[in-house]
Structures are given as C-alpha cells and as structure tokens.
Amino acid sequence: MRVSGPDRSRGAPPVRAEDLTVVLGASTVLRGIDLTIRDGETVALLGANGSGKSTLVKSLVGVVPVTRGRVQLYGQDVTTQARTVPWSRVGYVPQRVTATAGVPATALEVVSSGLLDGRRFRIGRAGHARAMDALAQVGLADRARDSVQVFSGGQQQRVLIARALVRRPDLLVLDEPLAGIDRESKEALARTITALHDAGTTVLVVLHELGELGPLVERCVVLRHGRVIHDGQPPRPAAGHDDPAHEHEHAHEGGAAPVHHAPDLTVEL
Numbered sequence: 001m002r003v004s005g006p007d008r009s010r011g012a013p014p015v016r017a018e019d020l021t022v023v024l025g026a027s028t029v030l031r032g033i034d035l036t037i038r039d040g041e042t043v044a045l046l047g048a049n050g051s052g053k054s055t056l057v058k059s060l061v062g063v064v065p066v067t068r069g070r071v072q073l074y075g076q077d078v079t080t081q082a083r084t085v086p087w088s089r090v091g092y093v094p095q096r097v098t099a100t101a102g103v104p105a106t107a108l109e110v111v112s113s114g115l116l117d118g119r120r121f122r123i124g125r126a127g128h129a130r131a132m133d134a135l136a137q138v139g140l141a142d143r144a145r146d147s148v149q150v151f152s153g154g155q156q157q158r159v160l161i162a163r164a165l166v167r168r169p170d171l172l173v174l175d176e177p178l179a180g181i182d183r184e185s186k187e188a189l190a191r192t193i194t195a196l197h198d199a200g201t202t203v204l205v206v207l208h209e210l211g212e213l214g215p216l217v218e219r220c221v222v223l224r225h226g227r228v229i230h231d232g233q234p235p236r237p238a239a240g241h242d243d244p245a246h247e248h249e250h251a252h253e254g255g256a257a258p259v260h261h262a263p264d265l266t267v268e269l
C-alpha cells in the first residue's frame with residue numbers, strides 16, 4: 001500500500017466535480033453537483049434509495065457519461081482527458097456483483113485479474129505477491145486457493161475489494177460495500193478501510209448507514225433527488241433512530257413503494 005507523500009498533497013485533489021449533471025433516459029438523475037474530495041479524506045455518500053448515489057460514483061469514475069459540468073480525477077477531466085487520468089491510482093468496487101459470475105476461479109485468480117490491463121497479460125511473481133498482500137488486507141490470505149464459488153456473499157465482496165486494492169490505489173471508491181454481508185465480513189472490511197485511511201488513502205464510500213464505518217467517517221455528503229443537501233459532519237440520527245429496535249420504512253425517491261431497511265440516517269435531514 002502506498003502512503004501519501006508530501007508531493008501528492010500539493011497536487012490536484014483526487015476528486016473534483018463541478019456542476020455535475022447527469023441525464024439518463026428521460027430522467028435528470030444528478031442536478032448540478034459540486035464536490036471536492038481532498039487527499040486522505042474518508043467521505044461517506046449517503047441518501048435514500050434512488051437519490052443518485054451510484055450514478056454519482058459511476059460518473060466520477062467515468063462509467064456513466066457526464067451530461068453537463070465536469071469531473072476531474074487528480075486534475076484530469078474524465079471526459080475530455082480520459083487518456084491522461086491516472087487510472088492506476090483509482091480503485092472502484094461497484095455495488096455488489098457476484099465475484100463468481102459462473103466462472104470457476106480461485107480468490108487469488110480473481111484478485112490477480114485486477115492487475116491486468118490492455119498492456120499487461122501476465123501477472124508474474126511480483127504480481128502474485130501483490131495479490132496475496134491484497135487478500136491479506138481483507139483477511140482472506142488463507143483462502144487464496146479456494147474457489148470463490150464456495151464463498152459467502154461477504155467473502156466475495158472482500159475478494160472484489162482485494163481486486164481493487166491489488167492496484168494499490170490512492171483513491172478507493174466503494175459502492176455499498178457493507179450491504180447484505182455477514183457480520184464477520186463487515187468487521188473485516190471496516191478494519192481494511194481503517195488501515196487504508198490510516199495509510200493516507202482517499203476513500204469515497206456509498207453507504208446506507210454509517211454502521212461499522214461510523215468511527216472512521218469524518219465527512220458525509222447526503223444526496224436527495226440528485227442534489228447535495230448536506231456536506232459536512234455526519235448527521236445525527238433522529239431521536240430513537242439509533243435504537244436497534246427501531247423500525248424503519250421509507251418511500252423510494254420517485255414515489256415507488258416504501259422500502260423497508262435498516263436505520264437510514266439520510267432521510268432524517
């Protein structure tokens with residue numbers, strides 16, 4: 001893992017979005033987002049279902065096209081300067097997808113594939129060591145040779161995070177890494193992200209609730225209907241909402257049926 005050096009802190013910020021607007025089909029999903037994330041920050045992106053969190057992180061990493069405004073990563077525009085964006089410094093773990101996809105592969109093979117790019121088709125001994133190191137970071141070094149098909153959902157999520165970590169990113173973007181995974185995996189991921197934070201990695205993490213990452217998050221950005229409605233200290237839950245016995249039922253943005261889920265800080269603002 002690379003540790004922030006003095007040079008980097010003087011450079012362009014890892015993330016800068018200005019007036020970021022994204023239209024998908026007939027919907028305007030993001031509406032004029034301004035967001036700067038500085039070196040070494042750990043930022044949680046919160047919001048109700050459908051508020052635009054996934055679309056925002058996808059547009060930051062160039063997966064979803066920007067309709068208006070701009071996004072820069074380390075000072076390079078992801079639309080007009082895509083070739084010069086330092087992609088090797090960026091790790092992205094999309095919202096829960098299965099690591100197996102029906103293809104038998106060991107955890108080590110899945111993680112090693114994170115080192116492949118258009119120019120590199122062999123991993124080599126150094127790559128193997130990096131992949132083992134990444135698996136150790138998520139607490140799965142002892143499962144390296146096991147097929148990911150036999151892993152739990154949480155363990156698969158940890159493999160996918162190791163796949164992003166093997167590139168030793170300076171900026172790690174995670175979309176709902178804690179959703180629907182077992183407690184042991186949640187705690188393992190919280191330890192991983194804490195270690196990355198301590199080493200100076202910039203982390204942007206989409207969350208439904210702060211949960212295990214609460215102690216780490218110093219800044220929360222909350223979206224509602226594609227706009228930033230809060231950017232600052234973690235919002236305080238409404239009275240009773242931090243009680244584990246509290247029942248939560250909130251409408252999906254856009255008017256769909258209510259969804260039932262765990263405590264959600266974001267809709268209390």
Ligand SMILES: Nc1ncnc2c1ncn2[C@@H]1O[C@H](COP(=O)(O)OP(=O)(O)OP(=O)(O)O)[C@@H](O)[C@H]1O
Binds near residue numbers: 051253
């Ligand atoms: N490709 C698409 N075409 C049209 N609309 C889309 C597309 N992708 C997302 N949307 C819409 O954009 C809105 C925001 O979706 P997004 O997935 O970004 O929300 P989210 O905050 O991440 O939600 P969740 O917490 O449920 O994952 C939703 O209303 C969704 O239906």
